[in-house]
Amino acid sequence: MDEILDPLNEKQKEAVEHTEGPLLVLAGAGSGKTRVITHRFAYLLKKKKITMHNILAVTFTNKAAGEMKDRISVLSKIDASRSWVRTFHSTGVMILRKNPETIGYPRDFVIYDSEDSKSIVKKIMKDRGIDSKTFNPPGIADRILSLKDSLITPEEFKGRAVTDFDKAAAVIYQDYEINLRKNKAVDFPDLISLPIKILSENEKIRAYYKSLWHYVMVDEFQDTNNAQYQLIKLFCPLSNNICVVGDDDQSIYGWRGANVENINDFMDYYKAKLILLEQNYRSTSIILTAAHAVVEKIQGRIDKKLWTSSKSGEKITVINALTDKEEALRTVDTIDKLLENYDFRDFAIFYRTNAQSRLFEEELLFHNIPYKVFGGQKFYARKEVKDILSYIKLIINPYDRASLERIINVPKRKIGNASLDKIIKYAGEKNVSFIEALFGCENGAETGFVPTTAMKDLGIILKELNESSGKMTPMNFVKVLIDSIGYKEYILNFDEDGLDRWENVEELINSIKEYEDFNPDALIQDFINDVTLQTGSDELESDNGRDYISLMTIHNAKGLEFKNVFISGVIAGLIPHSSSLYSSSELNEERRLFYVGITRAMERLFLSYPETRLKYGSVERCLPSPFLKDIPDEFIQVEESYIRGRESVRIQGRYEAGRAVSDISEIKTGDIVYHRIFGRGSVIFVSKKLMTVKFDSSGVQNLMGNFISSIEVMDR
DNA sequence: TAATCCTTTCTTTTT
């Protein structure tokens, strides 16, 4: 029995055995793309006796890399946890960390995530007096990051900026780069572009990597942007033993610069061998046909003959609901019923935007069903976690302004904005680190800056930690840090969620402990670097065996599969998203996104759409997604809203009884009102802008924003 | 000058 080759079909086997020379595997959804890479890796190890460290496999997420390592270990019975299975960004960090001086970068740089980039942009705009109402800072930051992703320098961009927005962005971009250098920081795009610089300018280093990796593989190749592709070319082995795997129908990262054309270029440039995987092993034929119907509408698309030998399966259920709340309730009810025959892990709920998860979470909690929300900004975006991480970043790199600003008065130590400005100004003028600046100039007369006791106290703490950071284990370091700034007392009393927040800090400590166990010699700086590259979809705990329902965006679902898939919010404006309506290429990407969602389903697929949803407390009417019509009726069964019948009777009666109001001041506690969605209810609380109503059929609801047009008051 | 309260604006997707 050959565990590595026997489970594969002929095409997959061909891809695994074709180890020498460039290879492109174009593979439809569910045809075993990732399987080819893992089996190929194991095949190289076991059959070709290649040393593990001479093989590189590149993925996009840490989660994918981790899963790949696990599978390789199982297949090859060789521990692959230390193999070169990495994300683009962590590969970039590794190259940069090893050779920073060749491009004039310091060894102790920190990595800024997009949040940090945004806050730098905001500061620059403030400093330069650029109005943040005219140009919104996150928008400018996004623009700069995407320019950097395309390897466009500030100088180049300055020449071609036409709109006012771009002109402002060009100026800010220049400052932004200066700021990063001053702060000894690199951002996400730098993690690709700087390694490109290192490799293209240094023949020796390039030669080193080209001969280090004898075999290179790239997963999800359709998602590579031009910079990433360029980086691949730079470290591609001399033998051209490079295998890329992708599917143009699953290209959903165009907005981040991904270029599907890279697939064609790869064929031409490397004269690669092409292998097509067209047999789908995942979904029923109804699901597969429906998915195809959605994506075949894209003009200019190269049609694939994706086929399956599995049975036709259940029809696709379309759940129609009156409100988004009912949508969540019906989804969870449906899951509840199916749980007789399935485990929790067999279910996933997908949505277009992270904000949609909340209603589902509430409903699942109510039903006592275990779930896990992937992505979003969950853990590492929490205040308490970011606070601690910022302290660590600042201690490791005392030039890091973004982190300084975050922590300088957390916990409150009476150092406000005015003091902060002085410290920054002083550090800039004297060209010293922020820790040194906190001590100021002992004979401060010449600068006019005399530090307060509060500043000096903070300086002492940071300085001591800075000096001991190399001598302590990461966990001890963090414990001392938390102790010396009194963070526990601070966070416990921060708000009513204090205890939860402290538990998150403890969870952070645990994850550091785990990291320490896994990397015995690592220091705190190693942890912080790895953690910045973690995203919401990567999870910190190793809970492979756990059983829960998965909630995630469709983007996050790529590469995964579930027996039962619920795609929620299948309405115009979300799928396709309203921001894509004016561009046919973006609209096509939305189609492919829907395709990706559908093809995650193995056995059953549910598509739900609410007719109204609450947006900032006011009701928004929704129409079903136009993509729904592309799925042939014969594959669909519709389940109508359950409350429609009852509600419509009430809604009809309401016009005789109710009286429109124009302002919330006309409503008093105790009034009976009709809401056009929730029906009849009595007001239990009213304030200037909010009211709480107990509705007969939909429970207690808070109404806020411009709900007033949806309300009529009954005359008593 | 710092802390707090109140207003406004914003939600696409992520390494």
Place this chain on the structure above:
DNA sequence: GAAAGGATTA
């Protein structure tokens, strides 16, 4: 219904 910025208070 948050999060951030501006206005107001201490």
